[in-house]
Amino acid sequence: MRETLRRLLRQRKAAVGGTLLLGFLLVALVGPWFVMDPTELMGQPHQPPSSAHWFGTTGQGQDVLAQTVVGARETLAIGFAVGALVTLVGALVGITAGYLGRRVDDALTLTTNIFLVIPGLPLAIVLGAYLPSGPFRMVVVLTFAGWAWNARVFRAEALALRGRDFVAAAVVAGESHARIITRELLPNMASLVASSFIGNTLYAVGAQVGLEFLGLGDVGAVTWGTNLYWAGNDAALLTRSWWIFVPTGICIALVGFSLTLLSSAIDELTNPSLRAPPKAPKAAVVHAVATPAQEATAPGALLSVRELSIEYMTQAGPSRVVDQVSLDIAPGEVFGLAGESGSGKSTLGYALLRLLPSSAAITQGRILFEGTDVTALSPEALRAFRWSRVSMVFQSAMSALNPVLTLGEQFHDTLAAHGGGSRASSYARGRELLAMVGLKPELVDAWPHQLSGGMRQRVGIALALALEPRLVVMDEPTTALDVVVQKELLQRVLELKSRLGFAVLFITHDLPLLLALSDRVGILQAGKLVEVDTAQRLRTDARHPYTRLLLSSFPHLGATDTQAPTPDVLEQAASALKAPLAALPGGRR
Amino acid sequence: MSPPLLEAARLNRSFPVGGFLSHARRKVLTDVSFSLERGEILALVGESGSGKSTLARLLARLDTPDSGDILLSGENVLAREGGSASLAYRGRVQMVFQDPFASLNPVHTVAYHLERSLVRHGRARGVELTRKVHALLESVGLTPAEQLAKRYPHELSGGQRQRVAVARALAVEPDVIIADEPTSMLDVSTRRGVLQLLKGLTRERGIGILFITHDLASARHLADRVLVLYAGSVVETGRTSDVLQAPRHPYTRLLLSAVPDGADFLRTPLPARVATTPPPPLGCAFAPRCPHADVRCHEALPPFHLPAAEHHVRCHLESSKGVPDDAAVSS
Ligand SMILES: Nc1ncnc2c1ncn2[C@@H]1O[C@H](COP(=O)(O)OP(=O)(O)O)[C@@H](O)[C@H]1O
Ligand code: SF4
Numbered sequence: 001m002r003e004t005l006r007r008l009l010r011q012r013k014a015a016v017g018g019t020l021l022l023g024f025l026l027v028a029l030v031g032p033w034f035v036m037d038p039t040e041l042m043g044q045p046h047q048p049p050s051s052a053h054w055f056g057t058t059g060q061g062q063d064v065l066a067q068t069v070v071g072a073r074e075t076l077a078i079g080f081a082v083g084a085l086v087t088l089v090g091a092l093v094g095i096t097a098g099y100l101g102r103r104v105d106d107a108l109t110l111t112t113n114i115f116l117v118i119p120g121l122p123l124a125i126v127l128g129a130y131l132p133s134g135p136f137r138m139v140v141v142l143t144f145a146g147w148a149w150n151a152r153v154f155r156a157e158a159l160a161l162r163g164r165d166f167v168a169a170a171v172v173a174g175e176s177h178a179r180i181i182t183r184e185l186l187p188n189m190a191s192l193v194a195s196s197f198i199g200n201t202l203y204a205v206g207a208q209v210g211l212e213f214l215g216l217g218d219v220g221a222v223t224w225g226t227n228l229y230w231a232g233n234d235a236a237l238l239t240r241s242w243w244i245f246v247p248t249g250i251c252i253a254l255v256g257f258s259l260t261l262l263s264s265a266i267d268e269l270t271n272p273s274l275r276a277p278p279k280a281p282k283a284a285v286v287h288a289v290a291t292p293a294q295e296a297t298a299p300g301a302l303l304s305v306r307e308l309s310i311e312y313m314t315q316a317g318p319s320r321v322v323d324q325v326s327l328d329i330a331p332g333e334v335f336g337l338a339g340e341s342g343s344g345k346s347t348l349g350y351a352l353l354r355l356l357p358s359s360a361a362i363t364q365g366r367i368l369f370e371g372t373d374v375t376a377l378s379p380e381a382l383r384a385f386r387w388s389r390v391s392m393v394f395q396s397a398m399s400a401l402n403p404v405l406t407l408g409e410q411f412h413d414t415l416a417a418h419g420g421g422s423r424a425s426s427y428a429r430g431r432e433l434l435a436m437v438g439l440k441p442e443l444v445d446a447w448p449h450q451l452s453g454g455m456r457q458r459v460g461i462a463l464a465l466a467l468e469p470r471l472v473v474m475d476e477p478t479t480a481l482d483v484v485v486q487k488e489l490l491q492r493v494l495e496l497k498s499r500l501g502f503a504v505l506f507i508t509h510d511l512p513l514l515l516a517l518s519d520r521v522g523i524l525q526a527g528k529l530v531e532v533d534t535a536q537r538l539r540t541d542a543r544h545p546y547t548r549l550l551l552s553s554f555p556h557l558g559a560t561d562t563q564a565p566t567p568d569v570l571e572q573a574a575s576a577l578k579a580p581l582a583a584l585p586g587g588r589r
Numbered sequence: 590m591s592p593p594l595l596e597a598a599r600l601n602r603s604f605p606v607g608g609f610l611s612h613a614r615r616k617v618l619t620d621v622s623f624s625l626e627r628g629e630i631l632a633l634v635g636e637s638g639s640g641k642s643t644l645a646r647l648l649a650r651l652d653t654p655d656s657g658d659i660l661l662s663g664e665n666v667l668a669r670e671g672g673s674a675s676l677a678y679r680g681r682v683q684m685v686f687q688d689p690f691a692s693l694n695p696v697h698t699v700a701y702h703l704e705r706s707l708v709r710h711g712r713a714r715g716v717e718l719t720r721k722v723h724a725l726l727e728s729v730g731l732t733p734a735e736q737l738a739k740r741y742p743h744e745l746s747g748g749q750r751q752r753v754a755v756a757r758a759l760a761v762e763p764d765v766i767i768a769d770e771p772t773s774m775l776d777v778s779t780r781r782g783v784l785q786l787l788k789g790l791t792r793e794r795g796i797g798i799l800f801i802t803h804d805l806a807s808a809r810h811l812a813d814r815v816l817v818l819y820a821g822s823v824v825e826t827g828r829t830s831d832v833l834q835a836p837r838h839p840y841t842r843l844l845l846s847a848v849p850d851g852a853d854f855l856r857t858p859l860p861a862r863v864a865t866t867p868p869p870p871l872g873c874a875f876a877p878r879c880p881h882a883d884v885r886c887h888e889a890l891p892p893f894h895l896p897a898a899e900h901h902v903r904c905h906l907e908s909s910k911g912v913p914d915d916a917a918v919s920s
């Protein structure tokens with residue numbers, strides 16, 4: 001909480017808005033003691049600013065300065081009172097409806113909607129006629145007319161939070177509904193409460209001034225609205241007595257301005273995506289210690305990564321997530337990259353296609369693909385290189401597929417971007433690719449949302465293979481899938497690999513899976529490649545303690561079993577798949 | 590003989606599908622029955638969408654079944670309490686959620702979460718409270734407790750958070766803990782600790798745990814018995830050693846053959862067809878994928894069969910028993 005406040009203050013918008021508003025509050029609070037009586041006739045009417053009356057006098061002879069200063073008090077008091085009340089009523093109704101749901105929600109939502117469609121303000125004014133005139137009436141009228149919109153906002157937020165596990169956990173802990181609403185949900189809406197309060201105050205000041213200007217308020221009171229009302233009545237415009245309405249007008253505008261600044265500052269604070277992103281670290285590419293290229297590349301390697309370091313710019317400064325990683329991948333090889341969350345696996349994978357987000361930069365080393373330095377490619381060369389030489393399959397296929405295009409269109413997009421032919425030929429190729437990954441060719445006309453998770457990942461693979469790349473980077477493509485679907489998919493990948501001869505960089509946290517799938521495996525720990533070896537050797541004699549820890553973390557299904565789960569199935573296996581490619585010698589570092 | 594600690598009897602749950610004014614419903618759980626004994630770990634396995642979490646929510650009384658009974662120590666709680674659970678039920682049945690990043694409220698400290706459970710169930714109050722909170726944290730291996738108690742959830746790692754979630758469940762001194770995939774969101778190096786913790790609880794305090802997982806390997810290491818769910822129905826249940834080492838149901842075999850374990854796991858073909866259609870309303874739900882399906886399977890729901898003591902299998906192949914075991918498996 002204190003941290004939030006400090007960040008709020010550091011923000012320029014918040015500082016300017018807050019200071020301005022504080023100034024007005026101070027004036028409203030103590031100002032009236034320092035000025036003349038705003039209702040007394042202190043001088044001649046329609047006098048321009050002078051030393052006796054700094055802001056001049058009104059059409060009847062009152063002091064304009066006094067009216068402006070005293071007017072601030074009731075105007076702001078009503079503004080903040082209504083702001084608070086509207087927020088409170090709206091939040092309680094909205095959260096109750098959203099949290100309790102069903103019949104309570106139906107009833108409250110219906111009420112809210114009725115309030116939204118009826119012209120609330122005129123109705124409130126009519127009803128207000130039965131109340132004694134004064135600031136209290138204004139507060140009631142404005143609250144009555146304004147709460148419904150807020151209730152909707154808070155209901156939506158409550159609906160979103162209601163499904164969260166911490167609410168379910170509180171129910172299981174035995175908490176009451178009232179307590180869940182006030183202690184679990186409401187504190188999580190602190191920023192919404194704050195920005196609603198500011199927004200509602202803005203509404204209240206505006207509506208109040210409007211009503212009073214029209215003479216619908218208490219014309220005997222001194223507020224900014226009644227100041228304007230009297231200015232109009234006293235023909236301030238006709239007599240060109242600008243000083244009567246300009247000070248009040250400027251005050252209203254400044255209060256509005258400060259509230260707007262504050263609310264936008266709160267929005268930015270709570271929604272980091274609105275903030276300007278931190279600058280990426282300077283790509284001072286220190287080309288790895290001047291080693292000649294022919295030495296850097298292992299003979300026959302398809303890809304050689306040399307001393308690669310990648311840094312993210314964070315709020316706390318640069319953070320190195322890939323730390324001097326070197327590895328080689330041979331043509332047709334499956335290289336597995338294992339590591340826990342945050343170890344830098346995906347960052348490394350994305351870097352191979354230069355697909356890093358803007359806050360990340362390669363600060364050292366190089367990526368040599370068939371002898372070309374990928375880190376030094378020009379934008380055009382990069383566009384030609386990506387996907388046709390190295391492509392990628394993502395963890396979430398849905399994020400890789402465009403939800404508003406049919407699969408055929410997506411194949412066409414990919415093929416056309418690399419100088420492919422007509423739409424018809426793209427569709428034909430799309431059918432071929434779908435069949436290749438074991439899907440029905442007719443699915444070219446399907447939309448992504450019509451497919452199951454496993455089918456989408458197959459489409460992702462088909463797209464990755466569309467341009468016959470030499471290397472496919474697969475970033476946890478099966479993590480979201482069930483084991484059965486995962487196995488189907490991986491068997492298909494291995495079969496395609498042996499048919500088409502591409503190499504695979506397979507990224508996952510699942511070490512047992514990686515050991516079964518890969519020719520060689522690298523273990524990444526906190527950005528460092530701690531061990532690289534053939535899958536076979538890692539399984540039996542891993543050297544690095546971290547590798548051993550990882551290996552021992554996975555419980556085995558049948559390590560000690562004398563009876564295998566499905567003996568007959570194992571027998572059929574013999575001819576199933578080609579033996580894995582002879583691996584490159586595993587280096588250890 | 591005393592009744593089981595927790596018993597589910599023919600639980601059914603369906604959800605409305607289709608939009609406004611549509612009366613269509615999709616069946617998510619069909620006649621699910623099982624029992625859980627004191628000090629026992631029962632693993633509930635099945636693929637995603639098979640209804641595991643739905644069942645967990647029913648037992649935690651976050652949701653109410655369309656029909657069926659829940660018996661706690663033999664007492665029919667739904668008949669007595671209806672839709673909203675009593676505090677007494679909450680005091681005996683607790684739940685640990687899958688995602689420890691979601692199940693703790695980001696605005697409250699670790700201590701707050703534990704204190705609320707303690708206070709709400711009258712397990713401690715006043716000066717006792719802080720001491721109890723620290724003791725709880727220590728019992729789940731979170732030390733130094735004084736320091737950790739003051740932290741907010743975002744200041745903890747995933748494994749630490751899940752331990753807090755377990756401590757919160759323990760605070761009410763429950764008899765049953767329902768753990769819905771408690772380790773699937775955790776890094777592998779922290780998983781084992783949480784599993785060990787759960788196992789210790791059953792041994793030391795006699796708590797019964799329903800351990801929901803899609804990871805058969807951890808089920809094997811943790812559970813005394815296993816319940817296999819397919820498309821909302823129990824297809825096989827029995828002692829862990831029976832179900833995982835001598836599986837009888839074709840779906841259990843399929844699941845086992847897909848566990849990434851051993852160098853050869855990708856070289857063995859899957860003993861099933863790829864799922865293309867939703868489970869049929871009639872007959873065996875697995876029939877469209879089953880390599881052994883015959884005409885009976887499409888017509889009638891197979892009855893439960895007991896190949897061994899406490900081992901139940903719902904498959905025509907088993908119940909007809911005319912077919913020898915090996916013939917049943919080879920396709
Ligand atoms: N509140 C709900 N409304 C509609 N469908 C639901 C609801 N909750 C679960 N389902 C559906 O029920 C099925 C089983 O879900 P779930 O119990 O979460 O399975 P699991 O935990 O085994 O993955 C899924 O198809 C899911 O979409
Ligand atoms: S009942 Fe028939 S379809 Fe179902 S699992 Fe058994 S053999 Fe297969």
Ligand SMILES: [Mg+2]
Pocket residue numbers: 641642770
């Ligand atoms: Mg689930």
